[in-house]
Amino acid sequence: MPENESHERTTVSVIGLGQLGTRLAQAFLAAGYATTVWNRTAAKTDALVAQGAVRAATAEAALSASPLIVVCLPDYTTVRDLLEPMAESLRGQVLANLTSGTPEEAVQAAGWVAGHGGDYLDGAAMSGTRLVGRPEALFVFSGSQEAFALHRAVLAGLGNCVHLGADPALAPIYDTALFGLAWGALAGFYHAVALVGAAGVDPGSFAAVATEHMPFVASLMADHARQVKDGRFPDDDGTVEVHRAAMEHLVRTSRTQGIGTDVPELFKALLERAMAEGHGLSGIASVIETITKGGRNA
Ligand SMILES: NC(=O)c1ccc[n+]([C@@H]2O[C@H](COP(=O)([O-])OP(=O)(O)OC[C@H]3O[C@@H](n4cnc5c(N)ncnc54)[C@H](OP(=O)(O)O)[C@@H]3O)[C@@H](O)[C@H]2O)c1
Known part of the structure; x- marks a missing residue:
């Protein structure tokens, strides 16, 4: 078995190491949590393994390695397609899904995970990738209150994690609402910069x-x-x-x-x-x- 690739139990597994997922895994490692990582393109795990992460050979191995699974993929269909064949491994686990989606998708995902004996948290990263791991990085979660309470300390490694309520739909609703708020402010800012810029500012x-x-x-x-x-x-x-x-x-x-x-x-x-x-x-x-x-x- 290659170095740092094992079936040892870790605190958290991160599945999907794109721009955001990589930052999430880095933040867990920096906070001192034993972290298992898996990515479709395995080469993307190299830098994280060098930082102390455990490489899972398969997504299923990552799913079984930790009580808390953080998944960060392009969309919910990809999450479902990837995890469906290994859904039985969700039993007793908490799946925290930081993939962007709709309220309906969050509710469906929660029902699907519960149907396989797992607990579900829907989440959204509200501060892009730049601040991840810092106390001011806002993450919103909704879904299982018990799962959030159980893993609160680990999730806090990502930043300021706020639980919005038991309805899984709340995280994507806040996600889109806050994105609209930020865009309203930024649209005003861009206009203002253009206006003062015309005056040479x-x-x-x-x-x-x-x-x-x-x-x-x-x-x-x-x-x-x-x-x-x-x-x-x-x-x-x-x-x-x-x-x-x-x-x-x-x-x-x-x-x-x-x-x-x-x-x-x-x-x-x-x-x-x-x-x-x-x-x-x-x-x-x-x-x-x-x-x-x-x-x-x-
Ligand atoms: N980036 C941000 O600033 C940001 C902020 C807030 C929310 N988000 C949300 O976070 C999610 C991920 O975004 P990202 O920017 O990290 O995306 P990204 O950089 O494009 O990475 C996508 C990840 O998904 C994996 N993937 C794609 N299709 C797959 C499949 N069929 N099976 C298995 N793995 C697959 C990719 O694996 P490969 O490496 O093999 O291609 C990669 O790890 C999105 O829902 C996005 O809206 C992102």
């Missing part, structure tokens, strides 16, 4: 000031979430009408500077719809009602 200089502004923006979330929950929208942070006028100003200024207006036009259109629905004098967070209703009208 260096992107880095702008980013430094913008970073100082973000704690205020972030601070609005908890307050506005309470307003949404209460269904009452005071105008402390400006009315829909006031924000629409500000967006109009942003669109005009962008046009004058000769840059695209796609981003502010999008927000302006949303605010105009909210006004048309009678929210003009309500606080800005009332746009949630227009967004929610939009889906029902679609």
Whole structure:
């Protein structure tokens, strides 16, 4: 048997060593956990074995090597196709699936694992690959509360792991919601960089000031979430009408500077719809009602 390829029991197995899976395995190793690794293209395990990982000869060997199995493959179909022939080895194990997918796929996967006597956690890496292993790397999990409690310390080797609830669908729902949130912020940032860039401002200089502004923006979330929950929208942070006028100003200024207006036009259109629905004098967070209703009208 080649060196570091064995059937010894380890704390965690990682199946799928692409960009993310490799970082996950590295983080477990760095946190001091005995880690088994398997990848379709075996050469990708070499660097991890050099760092102390145990190479499994087969995916089934990886599945049997540890009580916690972390799988990270392109999609759920690939996960299912790979694991189906060895599903009996899931009995008594916890499968933490960090593959991106839909809420429906997560629910199906949980049922499939439970049907084979295993416990299931659906997970999502919210901080790309760069931060994995650092305390600020956010990972969200949902599914078996017992499985999360049992392996919490090991998962913490990845970063800040948050359990959202027993419904496996929650992790992919948060995954897509948080991705949309990040994109909303980034779209605003890219537009802002273009706007100040037209005035000759260096992107880095702008980013430094913008970073100082973000704690205020972030601070609005908890307050506005309470307003949404209460269904009452005071105008402390400006009315829909006031924000629409500000967006109009942003669109005009962008046009004058000769840059695209796609981003502010999008927000302006949303605010105009909210006004048309009678929210003009309500606080800005009332746009949630227009967004929610939009889906029902679609
Ligand atoms: N990369 C990120 O920043 C990031 C962030 C959040 C979430 N994710 C999610 O994490 C998952 C993995 O992403 P990634 O970026 O790590 O992907 P990736 O770099 O493309 O790696 C894909 C992995 O899946 C393996 N694989 C593909 N088809 C397979 C098959 N039929 N049987 C067995 N193994 C197979 C590949 O093996 P080979 O090496 O043999 O090709 C490789 O290990 C995706 O769902 C992605 O959306 C990624």
